[in-house]
Amino acid sequence: MEIRQLNYFIAVAEERHFGRAAKRLHMAQPPLSQQIRQLEEQLGVRLLDRTTRRVDLTAAGEVLLERGRRIINEIEGLKADVYQVGQGATGVLRVGFSGSATYGVMPGIVRRAKEAMPGLSLTLHGEMLTPAMEAGLREHTLDAALLRPPVAFPEIEYRTVAREPLVLALPAGSPLGGDRPVAVHELQEHGFVVYPPESVLHRTVADLCRRSGFQPRIAQVTGETSTLLSFVAAGGGVAVVPASVRAFQLEDVVYCEIEDAPEIELAVAWRREDRSVLLHNFLDLVLADRPAP
Template sequence: MELRHLRYFVAVAEELHFGRAAERLHMAQPPLSHQIRQFEEELGVTLLHRSTRKVELTVAGAVYLERARSILQAVDAANRDATRAAAGEIGELSIGFTGSATYELLPGVTRILRAELPRVSLTVKGEMLTPAQVDGLRDGTLDIGLLRPPVHDPELTVHIVRTEPLIAALPEAHPLARNDAVRLADLRDEPFITYPSHFRSVVHDAVLDACREVGFRPRDVTEVSETSTLVTFIAAGLGVAVVPASVRRLEIPGAVYRPLAATTREVELALAFRAGDPDPLLQRVIARLHRFLGGPRPQRTRGDRH
């Protein structure tokens, strides 16, 4: 049995006339009649009663018509889906977001992708540190990461999409919160709330580098993994923090943000994905994210942690 036999039979069964069915199928009537008889012989069932005046479905033919229609509809749907998949319009995709990008970018990215690719099953994972995203990209649980470079893995492609300054996050009641800007050196005696150390957070290292440049190293440090927890601790008066400017999107009563005066330290945000992955959906989403976020620029090749 071939799909064309099903299409021939459905055309004749719906038209109940070989001539009209042949016109619909853009073929001559004799070959169509021959194909239907051959089809019935192969099935061992009579599907159509023929006379000089009319064509009628048998009971078996009526049952077969419904099943044949369902099969052809399923095949047509599969063909459409295959075409859409090849164009990167359907499929599944998982995106990880670093802490600060969770609050600034996750809503916009999700809104754009759901509007433009409604048939894509999208999974988003926020508050992921760079090492966890790299692991996810390696093992396939993530397809795209929005993370803080550098990433030293030859199996991943990393594109810088934006650079942002560091800012101060302070309790609202802190004396320096009244200032338009804060000098980092004025925070030397403050307890610091930071992201994790031990090479788990690029921002942690950038903050320590910035403090070192103005002559101190924070002595009283509390480490937290999630940006929301970090800002909540600040709002509770447990310390101060230096964070990427995008953290300002996370508004928690009791915490305020101020620019850092005379400090040029910045951190980068990058798109990361498996190098050479040909998935058309992945490539389509990466191109769309570049239009939304900017870039691409290659990450720096030197070994510092920026």
């Protein structure tokens, strides 16, 4: 049985008339009648009772009409699904992102993806450091990542999506708090709450302090931005964080600007050889509003 024969039979069964069915199918009546006879011969049963005025269904024809409609609907749905996947309009992407991106670009990316790609399902992995996201991409456990460049492996490609200055997170009541920017050398006697040594932000803060003539005194190390800020709130030290983290308002934490603060980048990264249409549609969406080079 061919799909076109099933469509022919359904048209005749619904119209109860070969002439009307042929008109509906945009074909002549004789070849339509021939196709139905061939279908009956293939199945070995009579599907239609034909009279000069109308066509009625046999019991076998009733069964074929009911199940045939379901089959055709399934096929049409399958065609639509395959087309959507082929066009990169539906599917699942696994995306890793840094903790600070939680308070910056990620909410906007998720919102735009939901609006522009309703068939896309994002599996999100947050509070990841750049080395862990690089490993996830290389091991195919992540499809894309929002990380802090640079990256160490040539098979990973990336593009900058945001640049932001670093700011200082302080315990409420700190004498450094106020309207004026804080110079880095003023932090020499303070303990620092920092990300792990393998993170880009850890290296950035260490370089910033060295350029001001001192080594930072590490009071606490944590890989999660929310935990880092909790230590600051408890008076465990100060922290240098991307400006977007200010969106995370925690009692007993205040933010202030850093004098001559450097900017830090956030980039979207993916495997260079990945040709997934779905992935590249997502990348186009993420990069649509990226800053000028």
